[in-house]
Amino acid sequence: MKEDYIKQVQKELYLTRAHTKEVLRDLDEAFESAAQHGESVESVIARLGTPHEYAGAVNEQFASEVLKRRVRRKAFTLLIALAAVLCVGIFMYAQQQRSADGVIGQADAATQIFVGGGTVDPVWLFLAVGILLAIVALLLWRKLK
Amino acid sequence: MQHNYVQQFKKGSLDMILLCLIAKKETYGYEIITELNRWGGEVWGYAREGTIYPVLYRLQEAGLVQTRKAPAPANGGIKKYYSLTAKGRETLADLLSFWEQYKKCIDRLIQSCQPD
Known part of the structure; x- marks a missing residue:
């Protein structure tokens, strides 16, 4: 479920390979940290929003890079x-x-x-x-x- | 109180709030979110990774925040720790000084607008 979510986010990112790798790493860390604090994958996903929303928010912060790509x-x-x-x-x-x-x-x-x-x-x-x-x-x- | 005006207001101050939290001590993503929610989740809305991480990327791109990856003391999992750069500390000082002036100015204005 976590892997599927990360894969979906990856598909929606319009960033350089290095930035994409970093964003996905951070996402994985977010799931891991939440699990260490007793949170379920489902509750993390509910907080993160849809993969489209998450990737959209990240793309927005790298607007010029996204536009160029x-x-x-x-x-x-x-x-x-x-x-x-x-x-x-x-x-x-x-x-x-x-x-x-x-x-x-x-x-x-x-x-x-x-x-x-x-x-x-x-x-x-x-x-x-x-x-x-x-x-x-x-x-x-x-x-x- | 979650209409667009409030959303815009919160968006504008999020950079300063994050810089302020990171200035307190070197910290990582989940801890930032937990701290934000502890300090004022019910006022500025509960923080989510989808809101915080993108802003952290922008602050890092702007050279205000730096990161290092290290094992967490608790369980050894690798975490990305955020800290302020010299430029980040300078920017935060400017923002806090502006915030003081802004707050006083707005308070005075609001007081003058109160009906007698």
């Missing part, structure tokens, strides 16, 4: 999203080119015979990486909210 995270998320769009774009462009190259003969209309490849087309890698980056960007964006 949020801006940096937003920029990083945007960069990942752009990379995803670029990868999918390259894939689509390559596919268009490929279908024209794969047509056999000089007929006025395309035949239904295409040259098949035995190995995995490296162009598909762009699609896979693009989708992966889009998922990462989406997860980062949700965390930012």
